[in-house]
Amino acid sequence: MSVLMTKEYEKFIKMITEEYQQMYGRVKSATQVLTLDAEPEVGPTPKEVIWTRNKTKLYRYFSDQPKKHKIPILLIYALINKPYIMDLTKGGSLIEYLVNRNFDVYLLDWGTPGPEDKNMKLDNYIMDYIPRAVRKVLRKSNADEVSMLGYCMGGTITSIFAALHPELPIRNIVFMTTPFDFEETGLYGAMLDERYFDIDKVVQTLGNIPPEMIDIGNKLLKPMANFYGPYVSLFDRAEDERFVKSFKLLQKWLNDGIPFPGEAYRQWISDFYQKNKLIKGELVIRGRQVKLEAINANVLNLSGKIDIIAQPHQVEALMNHISSKDKQYINLPVGHTSIAFGSKASKITYPTIGDWLEERSN
Numbered sequence: 244m245s246v247l248m249t250k251e252y253e254k255f256i257k258m259i260t261e262e263y264q265q266m267y268g269r270v271k272s273a274t275q276v277l278t279l280d281a282e283p284e285v286g287p288t289p290k291e292v293i294w295t296r297n298k299t300k301l302y303r304y305f306s307d308q309p310k311k312h313k314i315p316i317l318l319i320y321a322l323i324n325k326p327y328i329m330d331l332t333k334g335g336s337l338i339e340y341l342v343n344r345n346f347d348v349y350l351l352d353w354g355t356p357g358p359e360d361k362n363m364k365l366d367n368y369i370m371d372y373i374p375r376a377v378r379k380v381l382r383k384s385n386a387d388e389v390s391m392l393g394y395c396m397g398g399t400i401t402s403i404f405a406a407l408h409p410e411l412p413i414r415n416i417v418f419m420t421t422p423f424d425f426e427e428t429g430l431y432g433a434m435l436d437e438r439y440f441d442i443d444k445v446v447q448t449l450g451n452i453p454p455e456m457i458d459i460g461n462k463l464l465k466p467m468a469n470f471y472g473p474y475v476s477l478f479d480r481a482e483d484e485r486f487v488k489s490f491k492l493l494q495k496w497l498n499d500g501i502p503f504p505g506e507a508y509r510q511w512i513s514d515f516y517q518k519n520k521l522i523k524g525e526l527v528i529r530g531r532q533v534k535l536e537a538i539n540a541n542v543l544n545l546s547g548k549i550d551i552i553a554q555p556h557q558v559e560a561l562m563n564h565i566s567s568k569d570k571q572y573i574n575l576p577v578g579h580t581s582i583a584f585g586s587k588a589s590k591i592t593y594p595t596i597g598d599w600l601e602e603r604s605n
Contacts, residue, residue, distance in 0.1 A: 277477075283491045286327040288339045290350075294379045298354025301376050303383060304342050311345030314414055314604035315384040317377060318350045321396035322368070322507060323457055325499055326352050329394065331492050331584050340593040346600065347384045351376050355501045361450040363504035365400065365511070366529040373404045377411055390415035390600060394583065395553065396511070399423065399521070402561065403528060406537040415541045415603050417596055420579050422553040423535075424560035425519040429551065430464050437517045446505040454500025464551050493584065522560055535564040542570040543599045545582065545592070552579040571599070 294301040318338070320326035330338040341348050351373065356363065380389055391413060393401030398421025405413055434440065462469035473490065480486040520526040526533040542565060546558035555574050562572050573595065577587050
């Protein structure tokens with residue numbers, strides 16, 4: 244073997260060795276993140292419980308600064324997952340951002356339903372829980388009006404609540420990636436088609452719907468990206484401390500699902516995904532027809548351009564059905580989760596919401 248060939252061979256072996264060492268380092272770091280690292284702390288913004296009912300808690304968030312805005316804001320999340328996605332970590336929290344802008348911030352946390360809650364319906368949340376929470380917020384903040392922010396399904400619930408309770412003084416409503424029109428829902432429509440998905444048999448069999456079932460359904464919208472994508476990214480960026488921190492926080496939240504009360508799930512699938520009753524004006528809650536045109540509060544309606552759970556057309560559909568004179572729809576360059584957490588949320592979502600509310604909260 245010539246000297247030149249020997250040098251090329253040695254160079255090749257060195258390159259392979261370095262690449263192997265780098266790959267081994269990434270695998271080792273990724274394995275440690277997945278198996279040895281402690282779970283991250285979440286929900287860092289200080290708060291107190293000011294009202295409870297069944298599993299539900301109403302939180303008020305603390306601030307060292309005096310409140311600058313006289314209109315308090317009540318946050319409503321979905322019956323899926325836990326609401327700390329809006330307060331995931333310091334510097335990456337919508338709640339912390341609003342508190343730091345001197346808003347009086349409240350959050351309605353539905354808690355974790357047990358088997359005894361399988362008969363809970365959307366009616367219970369909309370007609371019993373939210374009205375009492377709103378009145379408690381008004382008393383606690385000594386305010387005459389309230390702002391509300393509904394995220395995901397929490398926004399759908401908020402819109403129904405607002406339409407059915409014109410007697411309550413709701414000045415502003417912010418909707419974040421909230422579906423209103425369920426006519427074209429992409430793969431959801433195929434999976435939940437009433438010809439193949441027997442919602443009555445599902446609820447009769449399971450009672451409360453396990454969070455794993457809902458999680459898998461969401462991931463099946465883009466299976467390769469959702470099942471494997473996060474771990475491929477972790478392998479590639481396991482030595483990037485900022486990425487690892489965000490990965491751990493988001494995975495903790497995504498894997499921290501809660502059961503969906505059976506009767507509420509039956510309504511959610513049948514009345515919304517299968518029959519699209521809300522936007523058609525056919526939805527009935529506790530004997531009352533829901534008319535979205537009854538909403539006349541100021542409205543900020545936010546969708547995500549890359550959201551496949553609540554697609555932009557599903558979100559924007561609200562705008563032609565409400566009576567609000569001050570209403571604005573914005574399609575942000577985010578997804579269903581990244582509207583609430585991540586660099587784009589911090590740079591785009593939070594200021595958009597904060598600025599809009601500030602103009603309408605004094």
